[in-house]
Amino acid sequence: MRQNKREKSSRDEQVACAMLATQLDNFLGGDPVQHRQVQGYESPEFMNLFPRGVSYKEGGVESGFRRTQSGSGPVQRLYQIKGKRNIRAKEVGLSWQSFNKGDCFILDLGETIVSWIGSQANIFEKQKVREIAALIRDTERHGKAQITNISEGEETQEMLQVLGPVPELKESTPEEDSQADASNIASLYKVSDATGSMKLTKVSEKSPFAKDLLVRDDCFILDNGANGKIFVWKGKKIVHVYPNNLECS
CATH class of the missing domain: 3.40.20.10 (Severin)
Structure with a gap:
């Protein structure tokens, strides 16, 4: 199950999307694996679903503050x-x-x-x-x-x-090696309530990360923000609802 977040979507739309995804996940017994996709940073697996690009x-919804282009x-x-x-x-x-x-x-x-x-x-x-x-x-x-x-x-x-007349066009801007290296910087965090309260702990900040760092009893967040991506991993044995009704999803 894939959620796709557009760069100009409103906060309400993003929250509604997350809520509907959670409801669908519950309806299907928690079996689907959820993936969040952000515009411009979609995963290769997501892009492969659209072979023609x-x-x-x-788009958008017309309101007193926004005009949308009609079909006529x-x-x-x-x-x-x-x-x-x-x-x-x-x-x-x-x-x-x-x-x-x-x-x-x-x-x-x-x-x-x-x-x-x-x-x-x-x-x-x-x-x-x-x-x-x-x-x-x-x-x-x-x-x-x-x-x-x-x-x-x-x-x-x-x-x-x-x-209008053609001006001097901008040159191509290929990604520099230093920028590519920076995009690979990431940190791994563990979200756990083992102590009785919700706690966020940094597990490692050196990639690549070993798979055995992931524990089935907890949630983990992989912060690859330099590359515009944040991943959430939920262990199979995790308690579905945390204290104060906070969900790890």
């Missing part, structure tokens, strides 16, 4: 295609400021879908941008839109009418 759209009227959306092994398509601001030379982009204009390839984009992004453009055409436009494939420096007049 994942596309993020703005002209369509003007810009998607950024980024990644290597797990490619993601994310809706970004309709501006040249969203572009860079190292990624691919899709400009969705309704009847026309422009597939734009940056000069420094990798081979996986080049392949995926065409697949996602075809997916938008076949599913959202019922096969009636025209796809235009262009490379950086070949911008069409229709594209320029929407975005």
Whole structure:
């Protein structure tokens, strides 16, 4: 059972998602293994469920403080295609400021879908941008839109009418080795009520961690925040409800 948290979701939506997941887990007798996924940091296992890639759209619920785009009227959306092994398509601001030379982009204009390839984009992004453009055409436009494939420096007049003149685009920003090393920093914590009160104890801060550090009678938290991830592990023999009705889930 997988929970997916979007970066612009409200606190109420996140709490409701967690509550529904807990109810479903209880209904199924506690058998499902729960996984929490955060937008932009989804696990490979989650991404494998979407072989044609994942596309993020703005969405949201209309209110007095927020306006959502209706299904009627002209369509003007810009998607950024980024990644290597797990490619993601994310809706970004309709501006040249969203572009860079190292990624691919899709400009969705309704009847026309422009597939734009940056000069420094990798081979996986080049392949995926065409697949996602075809997916938008076949599913959202019922096969009636025209796809235009262009490379950086070949911008069409229709594209320029929407975005304006092409400015100096940002260079690609590949991840430095030092940043990759920093993303592997993690700490392991144990959550236990063995002393009669809830207690959080740091078990280790040196990875990789030995599997025998995990005890079936307790909960553990693996903090890999430098990489945007926090994992919660619940032992099979744990008492379901802690004192003060606090659940480890």
